[in-house]
Amino acid sequence: MTTPDPKDEQLETYRAPDPASGPLTTDQAVDVDHTDDSLTAGDRGPTLMEDFHAREKITHFDHERIPERVVHARGSGAYGYFEPYESCADFTRAAFLQEPGKRTPVFVRFSTVQGPRGSADTVRDVRGFATKFYTEDGNYDLVGNNFPVFFIQDGIKFPDFVHAVKPEPQNEIPTGASAHDTFWDFVSLQPETLHAVMWLMSDRAIPRSFRMMQGFGVHTFRFVDADGKGTFVKFHWKPKLGVHSMVWDEAQECQGRDPDFNRRDLWDAIEAGDYPEWELGVQLVPEEDEFAFAFDLLDPTKIIPEEQVPVRPIGRMVLDRNPENFFAETEQVAFHTANIVPGVDFTNDPLLQARNFSYLDTQLIRLGGPNFSEIPVNRPVADVRNNQRDGYHQSTIHRGTNYFPNSLGGGCPAPAGADSEAFTHYAERVDGAKIRRRSESFKDYYSQPALFWNSMSDWEKQHIVAAFRFELGKVETPEVRARTIEQLAHVDGQLAREVAEGIGVPAPPDGTQTASKQSSPALSLQSLTGDGSIRTRKIAVPVADGADARQVASIREALEPEGAIVEVLAATDGTVASADGEPLEVDRALPTVASVLYDAVVLPGNTADTSPLTVDPDALRFVRDAYRHGKPVAALGNGVDVLAALEPEGIHLSMEPHRTVTDQGVITDVAPGPASAEFARALAAAVAAHRHWGRPAPRC
Structure with missing residues (x-):
């Protein structure tokens, strides 16, 4: 029996009624019989101010937009759950990490950093990976990125960094990119940026999918156990499907072909029931080992190499539900690094300390006031009892007293006792002169x-x-x-x-x-290739009239049970005539897609002496691009003609029937008839490996 999700139950209170449950109404629930024309004095007379329905409708429209985030403006989100593998009581008292298998609801938002909401998904950029845990002790926000390091060491430099990476102030160019003067001027003058810049210039900055992207907490945090003992901790999210990226050329083309590529990929996978999953791992450092490294543990531009401190898996997260309304949920979700729960605490990382101020300050202006935690996606599942009152967007109807101490309300709500499970700050001695100076331990750039x-x-x-x-x-x-x-x-x-x-x-x-x-x-x-699964990988099968339908069917039969998505492509939508004369359904027309939207290509044979695709420029370009981007390319029968037309020098192709040849992700078999089991296994293995580098360039 499935345990009810407390977040689902809470959201039910805030959901609008089913639109089919009654007529259109105003905000005051007055039925509306007409919404296509304003109230006027006669057919062609002036619009009347007494048209309260028109005024309400237009006023709402005029105020629909809220300020977008300064950074991380373009985002995608989903709901799911987290469950620990084992009790973590030996290093933290966090309630959601105590009971193996206990599910804690989560909301996760993925995002780019530099560009506005309307920018493309596949730009070269850092990706945000923010997780809100709705725990029984309150909300815990793990606000991270897909890089384990940041560009600066101290939060006071954050405005400078963001101003530098944002579009040039004189012309608002470029959108969603770091390839411009002000960013590199900043980098060249701030060597602390270089570690994050190396990640930015790597393929990690152009992920194939949010589902195939790591996440990191970036900072060194602190776990605290039931006895008050602290342990330094670094957080790692590792995707079950492996960590896979695009190459720059296809990322740029994808921006034109489908600027929503990553957003669509996440949404479609969840809608299809292919729920993405990540493993949460931690690097734990005893407090007595704080200074055991060649770098400062509090420096957010540094990692702890896994060879020095292995990552310990402690649980998994599954995203299994898409939001119902993008604005209400994904756009209004408010993350804050200072949203922590008993068992988790901060360190003196100077960038983390600044984020603890900045995130709250940002939400106050972006979401219209201090009551943004009243928005359903931000509300804890635990009861909220305090004396905060009123302000913009207050939706709770409070009763009783609103001060402490009080006697009229029975003294409630009162602080929890010292022996309770309430949050208590980690006891750490701090002393020193007030200075503006970077620690020498931060200066290895x-x-x-x-x-x-x-x-x-x-x-x-x-x-x-x-x-x-x-x-x-x-x-x-x-x-x-x-x-x-x-x-x-x-x-x-x-x-x-x-x-x-x-x-x-x-x-x-x-x-x-x-x-x-x-x-x-x-x-x-x-x-970081993952578990070897080909689940959710998209396989393109280009065809023309005369295509061998048996081979197409055998490709489907081999790959779809493994979770792959096989799509037949042709010059036009509709059908093509197969080799046996029967119509073969076409999923998409070649001019509407490109190889950058797929993970592999399979070319079936054809009744013609030479495959018609060898003279189809769209098909040749499709296969050539997939080949040069390192993707698996396979061919059956005279579908091998298409690969031969590209003249990939040094790649071995099958020349003997019923002999499957595999060479650097190119799989061929010239035999007629359905694909053999050997061919299917080789193709699946090539797709699971994602990319195959080192291939010679095609001549054509």
């Missing part, structure tokens, strides 16, 4: 960017160099380009030289060395 670079595979390094060249190539000020190369030379000399060669500035001398020889394999995408 280059070792961890070098650690990240050293951890990348060859193809990841190539993508990072290309990203730097693209971004800095958009910078119009030569001095900014040159200064950035000087900073990169402190990270790794070879990286700086390769970038410099592409942007026309002097390269550093060959003797420049890397800032660190260390590496962390856990940072490479090659180590």
